[in-house]
Amino acid sequence: MIKEFKEFAFKGNVIDLAVGVIIGAAFGAIISSAVDDVITPLILTPVMEASGVANLEQLAWNGVKYGNFISAIIKFILIAIVLFFLIKGANKLNKKEEAAPAGPSNEEVLLTEIRDILKNK
Template sequence: MGMIKEFKEFAFKGNVIDLAVGVIIGAAFGKIVSSLVDDVITPLLLNPALKAAGAEDIAKLSWNGVAYGNFLSAVISFLCIAMVLFWLIKGANKINKKPEEAPAGPSNEEVLLTEIRDLLKNK
């Protein structure tokens, strides 16, 4: 019975459930970002740049038998995803930015001690 109880405590602890929810939401968010890159950014920005460079199909690029096109495509996709995530996180941080708290003044105890110090100096 001890092992089952330990497993229940582990599996239903808040941290494990929070982690599972985070992984599921992260996977769904990854699909959204991938779709944004594949369906919006690539057709609007990357395809015209590739056509201007004369490389319409980046996956077919090769040099002396080394097919570097797929690797280059993956690097460009990564950079696009990283930039989109950067923009999203930067925007979220702006929205969630908390105003700075003003420094607290001296407490009553500090004020009283300062007055006592000043009175002792004057004697």
């Protein structure tokens, strides 16, 4: 059982997944900070001032706190855009040049010559 667990845990896919989760969590923290500390004060301040609210979480309408929802939407859009460009760039780097079709092998050339000779007889 321990041997099977070692084989599972140390496969490349599991380790790659763990690294992806860790990087994703760090990336999520960066996006959260960007939205909370940069975008919200710059873009949403006029909206918050007009509604008499000090921070985004306090935005509410009839008891529905839509401020957190707006913040989550902005975070999602930013993460989706950045991931799109990262994946697009990674695909460009990993894209292998399409191999030109190989010419006939020596064996095929020889067989073609034999066929042609037999046709001419």
